[in-house]
Each structure stands twice: as structure tokens, then as C-alpha cells.
Amino acid sequence: MFYNPVLIGGAVAWFMAQFIKVLLNLIKFRRFDMERIFGSGGMPSSHSSTVCAAATVVCRLYGPDSAIFGVMVIMSVIVMYDAMNVRYHAGVQAKELNIIRKELKNNKVLNEDFINKISGNELKELLGHTPLEVLCGAVLGIAIGIIVPVLRI
Template identity: 40%
Template sequence: MSIRSESVKAFIENPIVLSTVTSWFLAQVVKAAIMLLKTNRKSGREILATIAWRTGGMPSSHAALVSAMTTSVGLNQGLQSNLFAVAFFISLIIMRDAMGVRRSSGLQAKSLNSLGRNMEERMGFEYHPVKEVQGHAPLEVIIGALLGIFIAAAYAYL
């Protein structure tokens, strides 16, 4: 086996990588399952789109990913490591952003689209809606973070 192949294999088998990717993927699958239960959109394309890249909703895959990464780094490298400190603060920024800036801009986009539709109906203006990026409610972030922590712990201890 070549050095390059061994490096790729080591990366893929790394517990930090495994727990991080697993947490993100599981959060997206749970999000798709919740979407299926809540809505009538049950096409395969909708489900795959949700699993692959949709943001917002329960649980937060952003929070699951970064909390799994941080927990794995802490368990593998130690809480005193520089890498843990960096991962911890990046995680805080990402989770705060998911609840704050992204949620806020999504609510603003929703209001703007409502106003635009009203103007279009009343005054005949053509309105092109803006994308409504959905952020997360605090509970969605907490559940995502707990999911990531539990998955990272499972990879470390099982």
C-alpha cells in the first residue's frame, strides 16, 4: 500500500472524522424523518435534498457536527490541548451563529417576501422572493449538540 493510500485510510478511520461525519449525517437523517412526519412532502428527491444539504430544523446538524468534533478532540487529544481550545471556540461561534445571525436573517427574509407579495398583489409590481435561510431555535441547537456529544463519546468508549 502506498504512503498516500495509507494516509487516506488513516484519515477515514480517524475517530474524530468518523464521529463528526456520523453526527452530521445522523442529524440530517433525523431532520428528514421529522420532515416526513410533519409535512406532505414525501418525494424521494425532497428526502435526499434534506439529508444532503438542507439547513435549519430539528436537530441542528451544524451543532451536531461541531460538538462531535470538539468532544472527539477533547477525548482523543485532551482538554488541555491547543486543538481542543480551537475546536471549542469555533463550535461556540458556529452554534451562536446558527441561533442568531442565520435565524435573524431568515426571519427578515420571510418578512421581506411577505411584504413583496403584498406589494405585487396591490400595486402590480413583479416581485422575486429572496431565499429564506432558516436558522435554528435554541432547542434545535441543544438537541444537535447533545447528539454530537453522545456520538463522539460512543466512538471513544465503545
């Protein structure tokens, strides 16, 4: 029977992080948002939880001195750096561009047809993560990565 604890650990961590995002969104805004099930950004980082769970399972199975664990650590650092920096700042820029677009449209500075040609919809703003969101995702992933090989989920 097929059993790959690295894939299972990563998948369980991703699912748990997304479930927590939906739950926190429900508590904060008192409404269900379907986008939060698969959407990026928010608390906790599912990217961080996924790579940290996979890295933790690899560490438990092959040891911290294995080459594959080294690769997993490097990949995890790259993913978490990207989430906190590149994607986070892309979200900040999207928010500012949406404000500019709205102001131009409301003040009739530019023709509305021209503004709609730029983009029919507002840019997605929730793309990346704060350091706290990445840290919480990493902690969740490490915890799941410790549990998965023990429970043989």
C-alpha cells in the same frame, strides 16, 4: 489504513442530524422533502452536532487541557452562536421580505416585471436555528463523539 475519528465523528453526527430532520419533516408534513437532506435550519442543528461531535472526539483523544480542544470549543461556540443569531435572524428577515414581496405583487403596487427583477424566486426562510434546535444538535453531537472512539467507527 486511514482512520481519523475526528472527521468520522463529525461526519456521522452530520448524517444523523440530517436523517433526523428528514424523518421529523416526514412525520410533521406527511411528505418526503428532498431539500431536507442537505438543507440548513430545522431540528436538530447539523452544524451544532458536527462541531460538538468533533470537539468531543478531540477531548476524548487529547484531553480537555489540550490546545486543540480549546480551539474546537471556541469554533463550536462561534458556529452555534451564528446558527441561533445571525442565520436565524436572516431567515426571519427573508420571511418578512417574502411577505412584503407577495403583498406588493398581489396589490399591484409595483410592476410585476420589477418585482421579478428583484428576485425570481422567494428567499429561503429556513436558515438558522432556535436555541432548542441548537441544543438538540449539540447533545446529539456529544453523544456521537463519545461513541465513535469506543466503537472505532
